[in-house]
Amino acid sequence: MARVLAIDIGGTKLAAALVDETGSMLRSATRPTPRTDVMVALAALIEEVTGDGPAPEAVGIGCAGPLDLAAGTVSPVNMPSWRGFPLREEVRALTGLPTMLAGDAQCMALGEHWLGAGRGSSALLGIVVSTGIGGGLVIDGVPLLGPNGNAGHVGHMTIDPYGERCECGGRGCVEHYSSGPNLARWALANGWTPGRPDGLDGPADARSNAADAPGGTASAQNGAADARALARDAAGGDPVAVAAFERGARALAGMIASTAAAVELTKVVIGGGVSAAGPVLFDPLARALDDVAGLAFVRAVKVEPTTLGVRAGLAGAAKLAWSQSRTAV
Numbered sequence: 001m002a003r004v005l006a007i008d009i010g011g012t013k014l015a016a017a018l019v020d021e022t023g024s025m026l027r028s029a030t031r032p033t034p035r036t037d038v039m040v041a042l043a044a045l046i047e048e049v050t051g052d053g054p055a056p057e058a059v060g061i062g063c064a065g066p067l068d069l070a071a072g073t074v075s076p077v078n079m080p081s082w083r084g085f086p087l088r089e090e091v092r093a094l095t096g097l098p099t100m101l102a103g104d105a106q107c108m109a110l111g112e113h114w115l116g117a118g119r120g121s122s123a124l125l126g127i128v129v130s131t132g133i134g135g136g137l138v139i140d141g142v143p144l145l146g147p148n149g150n151a152g153h154v155g156h157m158t159i160d161p162y163g164e165r166c167e168c169g170g171r172g173c174v175e176h177y178s179s180g181p182n183l184a185r186w187a188l189a190n191g192w193t194p195g196r197p198d199g200l201d202g203p204a205d206a207r208s209n210a211a212d213a214p215g216g217t218a219s220a221q222n223g224a225a226d227a228r229a230l231a232r233d234a235a236g237g238d239p240v241a242v243a244a245f246e247r248g249a250r251a252l253a254g255m256i257a258s259t260a261a262a263v264e265l266t267k268v269v270i271g272g273g274v275s276a277a278g279p280v281l282f283d284p285l286a287r288a289l290d291d292v293a294g295l296a297f298v299r300a301v302k303v304e305p306t307t308l309g310v311r312a313g314l315a316g317a318a319k320l321a322w323s324q325s326r327t328a329v
């Protein structure tokens with residue numbers, strides 16, 4: 001049976017899978033991203049997944065950015081040992097296979113379009129709301145990557161030109177309002193005390209589709225001042241926590257409406273750890289979108305949570321590989 005090799009590279013985790021034409025994962029494995037010698041770990045992971053079975057036809061890689069698709073190089077923010085690293089050529093040389101590269105959020109969007117909540121959408125925006133905010137566009141079934149692979153950087157769209165300075169150097173970026181750490185930062189500055197309300201000790205695992213912890217930390221314990229704790233408190237009615245999500249959702253709504261106006265989006269799929277907050281994010285997001293969106297085609301955009309969760313990136317990387325294989329799906 002024909003298969004491709006999908007690889008998903010992030011600052012905390014390396015994942016690889018063999019994927020068939022229907023999107024089924026035949027074999028998969030993960031391991032932590034080491035501080036150094038990442039390529040050695042990746043080679044071992046590829047060997048583990050491909051083993052002695054039939055060779056895959058092609059390789060697709062989703063990698064944390066920034067990246068330079070023209071050069072095939074990556075410089076992930078959270079992986080200091082890779083700066084201008086020639087990932088595409090290294091994997092091509094290692095496997096001897098056609099190798100495709102894209103950003104991790106671009107692969108998330110492509111995966112959701114192929115197998116998840118974005119199926120059938122002619123103009124899809126996938127958003128990853130986590131420690132930062134990433135995004136990817138799939139237009140007419142094709143990922144819009146941009147000349148250097150930077151299309152879809154919706155986290156750094158300005159939603160307030162008079163707003164605060166963002167870590168990227170810009171001003172008023174949506175990430176500065178809506179990422180996990182920024183939700184928690186604003187809540188703390190406005191008097192949020194984590195875990196203060198009673199009766200909020202529901203199972204932390206209920207929101208565990210997030211390998212990428214929403215607050216930039218894996219802690220879900222009571223008292224942790226991260227976005228997961230904030231979501232728990234918002235669900236319990238803590239007014240500051242609720243306000244933090246409403247503020248973050250409003251910023252997201254501005255970005256979504258602007259992107260919808262630019263490319264006539266029909267659907268938005270939101271993943272990443274913060275999306276696991278569920279209704280405390282999606283309910284105020286729907287209200288804010290109803291308020292900020294005007295034109296009928298902008299108002300018509302559908303916003304849904306991810307259905308693939310952390311597997312979306314691998315699914316997209318596989319689709320990328322299939323697009324290069326002889327038996328394209």
Ligand SMILES: [Zn+2]
Pocket residue numbers: 155156157166167168169170171173175
């Ligand atoms: Zn920014």
